[in-house]
Amino acid sequence: MKLAIDAMGGDYAPEKIVQGVELARDKYTDLKFILYGKEEKIKEVLKNGERITIVHTDSVIEMGDEPVRAVRQKKTSSLVLAAQAVKDGKADALFSAGNTGALLAASLFIIGRIKGVDRPGMTTTLPALKGPEDSFTMLDVGANAESKVKNLHQFAVLGNFYSANVMGVTSPRIGLLNNGTEEDKGDPLHKEAYQVLSQDPNLNFIGNVESRELLNGAADVIVTDGFTGNAVLKNTEGTALSMLKLLKETILNAGVQGKLGGLLLKPAFKTVQNKMDYSKHGGAVLLGVKAPVVKAHGSSNEIQVSHALRQLRSMVTTNLTKNLADYFASRPTDEN
Structure with a gap:
């Protein structure tokens, strides 16, 4: 099970994000992590690289960036590349503590919505x-x-x-x-x-x-x-x-x-x-997209990040997205 991590998203990134990843890694032996972000900064705070892969990215979507424009223009940012990894099947789920609007845009434009879900x-x-x-x-x-x-x-x-x-x-x-x-x-x-x-x-x-x-x-x-x-x-x-x-x-x-x-x-x-x-309880889940996506508070510490990653693990393990898609497909079309 691989989780794509926007390592540069959040007020205390990448330090607290990396620390949270290591906590989750040490607790769950079935998890692997792909960290997207500035490699040198991630390595400065990474203590143990076991089951952790770093993918260097040239840019970062900042908290103050306009979400849709940032996703379209910063195609090599940590968030966009992490979302693309989920889209391409290289990862099973997406995590970020960064710009909420950008995470929404990346999830919708790159990962896509479940059929039948309007929003x-x-x-x-x-x-x-x-x-x-x-x-x-x-x-x-x-x-x-x-x-x-x-x-x-x-x-x-x-x-x-x-x-x-x-x-x-x-x-x-x-x-x-x-x-x-x-x-x-x-x-x-x-x-x-x-x-x-x-x-x-x-x-x-x-x-x-x-x-x-x-x-x-x-x-x-x-x-x-x-x-x-x-x-x-x-x-x-x-x-x-x-x-x-x-x-x-x-x-x-x-x-x-x-x-x-x-x-x-x-x-x-x-x-x-x-x-x-x-x-x-973890972070906020974006329900209705084709893969598990969790958003943590921008001010999250390592404990809160690890809780959110535990939540993602549970969603992947239980096939939540597929089951939700099947559930929606079985319902009558909502004409309201």
């Missing part, structure tokens, strides 16, 4: 504090700023498949992110999407879900457009980090008694921190 959706897994499962899946979280009813319906189908086949949820509860739970809430897009989702007999659609209920396990799959999903995702992540920071600062500023109390509660705080650690 692939960026899918992430977040922790749930209550409910039958300890996490939930949300899409789209950034691939499509604007969506039609047909797209939201397909996101529900994609999310349903991912939740059942990757997360192991039986009959996933599908919720539509909205500004109220009532059937007639939202703009015309969401009102129509509600009707379409409720009429699909293959989906366990439970209705609208408000954003304040997401972490309470209101649904196993949350469907939304990419603009809203990305905003909610960043707000959720930011709130979790801010609350943990606030607790720490409050304890440190509470005097001796506060610090002693904090010391006694340290195991409990650690449990909360682990519960809210969204990175343990």
Whole structure:
């Protein structure tokens, strides 16, 4: 099993990317890695080259580059060559922590979409504090700023498949992110999407879900457009980090008694921190393209990179993409 790695993508590339690759390599003996990037920089931080191949690239797609233009013009960049390797069958899956828009463009233009999928959706897994499962899946979280009813319906189908086949949820509860739970809430897009989702007999659609209920396990799959999903995702992540920071600062500023109390509660705080650690589930999956593609945060450290690579390994091992393509092919054509 070979994974194509954009070694130059991310805020701390190539160091944290290479370190994450080595962690995954040491844990999974069935993995091989092809690292695309500036060879001399990769070798500076690479400790052990076992099952790692370096392919030198002359250019890098930067975070500030315009995505489509960068993919078309920087054909020898680390991201483009990594995507091309997957297209050519030299690698089984693609990983990057770099420019999200460029990864989307490379995945669509080079790897291609699964037949029947109008727009692939960026899918992430977040922790749930209550409910039958300890996490939930949300899409789209950034691939499509604007969506039609047909797209939201397909996101529900994609999310349903991912939740059942990757997360192991039986009959996933599908919720539509909205500004109220009532059937007639939202703009015309969401009102129509509600009707379409409720009429699909293959989906366990439970209705609208408000954003304040997401972490309470209101649904196993949350469907939304990419603009809203990305905003909610960043707000959720930011709130979790801010609350943990606030607790720490409050304890440190509470005097001796506060610090002693904090010391006694340290195991409990650690449990909360682990519960809210969204990175343990891996990166964001681009569902709907012809090969597994995972995007990690630009600020990912080596542990988070290794989690994302573990996630890719699981997707390849379970033939997720082929099974998803077969699943879509078996469904009636969506005319909405």
